[in-house]
Amino acid sequence: MRCVLIISKMQEMSNVLLIIQASLMGVSLTLFFALVLSSLQKTDTTKSYEIVRWLLAFAMLLFAVHYIMQMVFGFRAQGDDVGAVINILFYSPIAYILSYSILRIGCGNNYYRKFRIMSITGTVLISCTFVGGYLYYGSMHMKGALYIMGLLYFFSIVLFIIYPMKEIRRIRKMVDEESGQEPVLFNMYMRTCTKLLWISALCIAFSIFYTPLLVIIGPFFFIALVFYIVCFLALGYNIRQMSNIIVAETEDEVNADGVEAGTVAVKVVMSEERKEMTKALIEGWIKNQGYASSEINSTLLATRLNIPKRQLVQYLREVEGKTFRIWLSDLRLEEAKRLIIEHPEYSTETVAESCGFSRSLLQVKFKEATGFTTNEWRDNHARKS
CATH class of the missing domain: 1.20.1070 (Rhopdopsin 7-helix transmembrane proteins)
Known part of the structure; x- marks a missing residue:
């Protein structure tokens, strides 16, 4: 059985x-x-x-x-x-x-x-x-x-x-x-x-x-x-070309890079003359509102400034104390605040487009930085004025 x-x-x-x-x-x-x-x-x-x-x-x-x-x-x-x-x-x-x-x-x-x-x-x-x-x-x-x-x-x-x-x-x-x-x-x-x-x-x-x-x-x-x-x-x-964001590197180049973990790199401090030159180039780029391009990245910016990317990254790290992403985000946020103050009639979409943000990303970054949405921040500033 x-x-x-x-x-x-x-x-x-x-x-x-x-x-x-x-x-x-x-x-x-x-x-x-x-x-x-x-x-x-x-x-x-x-x-x-x-x-x-x-x-x-x-x-x-x-x-x-x-x-x-x-x-x-x-x-x-x-x-x-x-x-x-x-x-x-x-x-x-x-x-x-x-x-x-x-x-x-x-x-x-x-x-x-x-x-x-x-x-x-x-x-x-x-x-x-x-x-x-x-x-x-x-x-x-x-x-x-x-x-x-x-x-x-x-x-x-x-x-x-x-x-x-x-x-x-x-x-x-x-x-x-x-x-x-x-x-x-x-x-x-x-x-x-x-x-x-x-x-x-x-x-x-x-x-x-x-x-x-x-x-x-x-x-x-x-x-x-x-x-x-x-x-x-x-x-x-929904695919889009990302070749302008990441610079292709071979495994040999990655392993040869002194900043990788487990390797020892000789730290070279940027000279004051080079810092001033880089600062002047960046200020000119900001004056021309280069940040308004939503496709901008460190590689593309370095190319437009006609300087090596490592020089740009080193300048931002030593002078601004920020990575490129954080520096660009802060720059765009300050520009967004300026536009909201000087042009309260601008819509959120217009402000975002002028700064290089998407509408949703502007709201997220603005909320993180100020604790308010763009409309709330505009209203608070208007009441204080």
């Missing part, structure tokens, strides 16, 4: 597993076609975006092939060990593609040479371990080889999470320091989806060894994946 109950439960689990596998295969194919068909509708994106699009489409196709093989050959039904072997073989390149796509979207074209070498090495080691294990054990039940594959897969997932996270944080800091622009809303959505994807991928790394847990975690991973792909497609419809 007990054997009958065990067999019945195993059949129920097998049926549930088959339904989930078929559903996830359908989701994978849907995402694949969404990525492919959207390329026909939106053709004016960047080259980097298109590369990521086709890599993601290939990853979705791999997911679909994986689930078709699971259903046809019943690898997971043969045992958790066999199912885990197949999962690792397919999930390793897929995880690499997803991580690579996150890195390329967040950091551009020059931040993944070392990452690519380490990732491909890990994937090759997993494949070699599988081949060696199959030849040694003569079947898919390769307990010793599975342990090695599992460790390699886990360390690969950790690499796929930590490396992009570190680089994206560094690039975001660079953008914050070099640009006074308002964050793109879709970028915030992408960051949220990326975090969900990382968390669920880490959970998958443990759950592939136990089918009941995988049945629960797997669908959650695909929910995060769907949100990520949807945000990626939305980004394609």
Whole structure:
């Protein structure tokens, strides 16, 4: 009687597993076609975006092939060990593609040479371990080889999470320091989806060894994946060129930069003569209302002043005691206050446009600096006058 109950439960689990596998295969194919068909509708994106699009489409196709093989050959039904072997073989390149796509979207074209070498090495080691294990054990039940594959897969997932996270944080800091622009809303959505994807991928790394847990975690991973792909497609419809905000750097240039953590740099103090020259150039730029351009950043300003960017950044740090972003924001705020006082009839939109802010960013910055909205500050100043 007990054997009958065990067999019945195993059949129920097998049926549930088959339904989930078929559903996830359908989701994978849907995402694949969404990525492919959207390329026909939106053709004016960047080259980097298109590369990521086709890599993601290939990853979705791999997911679909994986689930078709699971259903046809019943690898997971043969045992958790066999199912885990197949999962690792397919999930390793897929995880690499997803991580690579996150890195390329967040950091551009020059931040993944070392990452690519380490990732491909890990994937090759997993494949070699599988081949060696199959030849040694003569079947898919390769307990010793599975342990090695599992460790390699886990360390690969950790690499796929930590490396992009570190680089994206560094690039975001660079953008914050070099640009006074308002964050793109879709970028915030992408960051949220990326975090969900990382968390669920880490959970998958443990759950592939136990089918009941995988049945629960797997669908959650695909929910995060769907949100990520949807945000990626939305980004394609709202993409804008950011090449004038971030100056492309190779990994060698980054490592050679003395300001990076862990290195020793010789601090050179700017001469008084150079400070006066830089100050005069900046004052002339302010007089011509160069800050009114919403696209201005440290690189562009240095080019217009015809001085090295490092000289501009050093001047702002030593003389103003601020980063470029904070200095530009304060400059625009002071100009906004002046316009509100001298032209109380100006609308918030007009003031924002004259200062280089968007309307929403002006309200946020004004509230942070004064504790009032622009209209409240205008009314208070009028009453005091």
